[in-house]
Amino acid sequence: MWNEEIPSSIRKQIENEKNTLCVTPFGGLPLKKEFDGEDYCIVGIPYDTSTTRRAGCRFGPRVIRTMAPRINNKTGGGYSQDAHYMMDNLKGMDYGDLAVRKGYTEITFQLIYEGMKEILDNNVIPIVLGGDHIITYPELKAYSEKCGKPVAMIHFDSHNDTSDTPEERFYTHGSPFRRAIEDGFLDAAHSIQIGIRGYVDSHRLLYAEENGMEVITARELHKIGIEECVKRIRARIGDAPCIVTFDVDFLDPTVAPGTGTPVAGGFSAYEGYEIIRQALPGLDVKGFDIVEVTEDYDPAQITGLFAGYLVTQFLVAVSKNKKAKEEK
Template sequence: MPKYLPRDSFVTPRFCGVRTFMRLPHVEDLAPDMDFAIIGIPFDGGQSYRSGARFGPEAIRDASILLRPFNAEQKITIFDYISGVDYGDCPVVPGYIEETYKKTEITLRLAADLGIIPVVLGGDHCITLAELRALHQCHGPLGLVHFDAHSDTWDAYFEQKYNHGTTFRRAVEEGLLDPARVIQVGMRGPLYGADDLNAARELGFEVYTTSDLRRIGFKNMVEKIKARVLPGPVFLSFDIDFVDPAFAPGTGTPEVGGVTSWEALELVRGLRGIPFVGFDLVEVLPSYDHAQVTSLLAANIVYEFLTLIAIAKQERSVCTPCPSIPSA
């Protein structure tokens, strides 16, 4: 039986207790017997429009208390296979991106070195660079599955190199990503110029707009993702603005014409079989949310991240050969 489990909602009501993701134990001393750790990075100093994503981790945790251990779509009781905790939040330095990177890298590197998969709650998308730096030290250049309305590959914004629109260009420049194993899905909305998306392609990324996704189909897109990123360690970064603002209004840079909440969940569910070493869910902005619509979706997407970890462990246990029995 896994050691670290959510509290039993048949014993204590969901509205009781300190808010952690899925009511997992709050444990700051990471240990090798943990499969994953929920880690908040409440920082929004890289935002270019609406601010407030620093309150995203809190909102996602609050919405997550409705989640239950059996994933009916994937047909797995996830905590039969995995054990994990809510670490709480990394220390951040409000208003100072590079100092925040240094502090968060320490926590994320500790998790990676222990074999724990970090599942990060943001925060704006600038935080992903710190995650990639930490995981690169452990795993080398990473593949990337990136769901977003924006490619985040500008060279600078307001002459600043670090913000939520430059993350993945910096990651390539620092050698954190293997561009041949990077795929971006969901790009849409008005651009500053015709070359905006070509900047990502020039970095070596495979890029699909939301219109491409509709044309290709969701099942075929999952196959394209797998063909692109396998083999090797992979990071999944999910910006909630990938989803249409009708289903996720609480975000910093909304773009109309996105996917539905069901379609977003289906895409993530299809990614079983990819060796993910880290996940993040970013850009949830509670002050623009209504009735927890965005944070509920975000919590459910993170739940699907945990399910992917559980499925991978389940499949490894099935595939592990039995020890040979000596003959009498």
């Protein structure tokens, strides 16, 4: 699948685009391509060719940046809701958007992989704004190479994203984790999927479980609550290197209507934030993405607002993990 020989004409276009930063930076962070000791960087991947229902999440990075809370790169910014934790030990930047080629899946996978590899090689934590969920597949390739082994994931979604057909191996936003398991990028034995409730999903759920992933369905999560969910996440991940991937359709459509494949029966913004806040401190988290934000279906940009603030919840965990590591 991987197309390492990208045509020279496209390579030339990409090099020209690298010097064109035309986005509003997330939270007022510095917008640049050069790294200088940053702990994390925001990076957009505006690709949605792999959607199967309502397209438009290629504009997700734009609306998330627009609705993001301001982050002061000297004091780190406040801890929203609790308002007592200052992320003053972090340095961040906005890398802009990776070059993608809409409609050209193989080329885009290679471009995402190369862009992520550059960020990871500079020992910076990527915070990716998608884009549809297929982007996590080439991200996982870059993470697994950096770690020297498959990486685990904490996956928030209403779908398992392990689709397939008997006839062919396809690449859509419904298949990234089946592909990643097959290709050896994903450590399924330490991975967990949370909030699953998509219709006609029995074969996808079966594939996930048969290949070693733990699955907490939406019905189960509503019953067990936040604290038990957090315990299961932490027990499952253990000390494995992991990423967090968050599809906004984990939330109920009444909370996050701006997405391509909404499924009723989901969760509140508070529940999403609280699980992130409690589960991630102490884990070996290598990166984060939030995907499937679709502005065209987002009245008052409330889905984009959620996504921007979710990034700050992740950053608090990054800050706490850095502080704990320095105190050892």
